[in-house]
Amino acid sequence: MKRLRELLLMGEHVCPWWLAYSFDNPVRRLIHPPEKVLAGLVHPGQTVLDIGCGMGHFSLGMAHMVGRQGRVIALDLQEQMLTRVMTRASKSLIGDRIHLHRGPVESLEIRHEVDFALAFWMAHEVPDQAAFFHAIKNIIKKDGRLLVAEPAIHVSGSAFQNTVRTALASGFQLHAGPGIRMSRSVLLGF
Ligand SMILES: C[S@@+](CC[C@H](N)C(=O)[O-])C[C@H]1O[C@@H](n2cnc3c(N)ncnc32)[C@H](O)[C@@H]1O
Numbered sequence: 688m689k690r691l692r693e694l695l696l697m698g699e700h701v702c703p704w705w706l707a708y709s710f711d712n713p714v715r716r717l718i719h720p721p722e723k724v725l726a727g728l729v730h731p732g733q734t735v736l737d738i739g740c741g742m743g744h745f746s747l748g749m750a751h752m753v754g755r756q757g758r759v760i761a762l763d764l765q766e767q768m769l770t771r772v773m774t775r776a777s778k779s780l781i782g783d784r785i786h787l788h789r790g791p792v793e794s795l796e797i798r799h800e801v802d803f804a805l806a807f808w809m810a811h812e813v814p815d816q817a818a819f820f821h822a823i824k825n826i827i828k829k830d831g832r833l834l835v836a837e838p839a840i841h842v843s844g845s846a847f848q849n850t851v852r853t854a855l856a857s858g859f860q861l862h863a864g865p866g867i868r869m870s871r872s873v874l875l876g877f
Contacts (some may be wrong), residue, residue, distance in 0.1 A: 701812050702741070702796075704767035711742040718868050721748020725805070728832060728874075732756040733802040736826065738792050739763055739809030743772030743785075749805070750781040762788040762795060779873070792821040801826050804833045808870070810850055811842045819859035829877055834864060836872040847871040 699837055721744070729735055731754040737746040739762070746761040753759060760773050769787045776782040788795055791813075804827055813819045835854070837847050851873050855861070864874025 696705060700759065700814070701764060702809075704742075704765050704771075707742045707768065707771075707830065711744045715744050719744065720774055722752060724865060724867055725752065725803075725834070728834060728865075729753060729803055734758045734760070734800055736760045736792075736795075736801045737805040738804060738806045738823070739812065741768050741809075743768075743775055743864050744808055744841060745805055746772050746785055747775055747779060747781065750776065750779075750784050753784065755784065759785045760788055760795070760801070761785050762790070764789070764791060776869060791819075791822075792826070795822070795826060798825055799828050802828055802831050803829070806833065806835045808836060808838045809865065810835055811837055811846070816850055816853045817857060820854045820859065831876065832862065833859065833875040835875065836867050836870040837842055839869055839871050842871060844871065846871075 726747070729749050729752040733753050735749050735753060737749060737759060740746045741763060743761060746759050750759045761769065763769055766789060769789055772785065773782055773787060776785045804823055810816060810819065823848065827833060835850065837850065854875055859875035860877060862874040862876045864872060866872070
């Protein structure tokens with residue numbers, strides 16, 4: 688039943704694993720350098736969550752930022768994405784701080800343990816955003832933050848405002864966040 692639900696969620700709107708090569712490539716480091724995009728948000732020793740991590744551009748970046756004592760939970764619906772994350776992490780000798788989780792964020796069974804969560808270019812693929820934000824709210828620590836970034840070319844301003852409204856209705860509050868190239872973004876907390 689759980690597997691059936693995951694497959695239904697994946698649906699036609701989920702970015703197929705092979706398409707991720709088109710934006711998660713060496714040029715991405717120039718456009719979205721994780722240590723700059725996430726400066727002041729991710730710190731050594733933290734536990735952080737990369738929701739819809741894809742091939743791991745930000746999971747890898749955050750693994751460097753949290754250091755040896757930190758932990759990155761890289762979560763994605765697609766096995767191929769997670770395999771690629773771990774291959775890249777092993778090459779960089781940081782695989783020990785990355786924990787893979789396959790499935791939607793709602794299936795992550797931890798409560799108030801994550802210091803920071805990132806949903807980068809993925810929220811528009813989620814069919815039920817209210818359930819999505821509700822689940823994340825229960826995973827993040829009370830002083831934690833959630834950064835949502837959506838691709839500006841693909842998600843209109845009004846669609847993004849709907850996403851923000853859904854997040855606020857789920858109990859999040861707005862915080863001052865970074866501007867991110869090619870993206871519409873919002874930093875959320877409590
Ligand atoms: C466009 S890719 C972005 C990947 C990555 N965040 C990046 O910036 O490179 C979106 C990813 O979100 C994943 N995804 C979509 N819906 C999801 C959900 N409900 N739970 C977990 N992952 C999801 C997809 O499988 C895909 O890998």
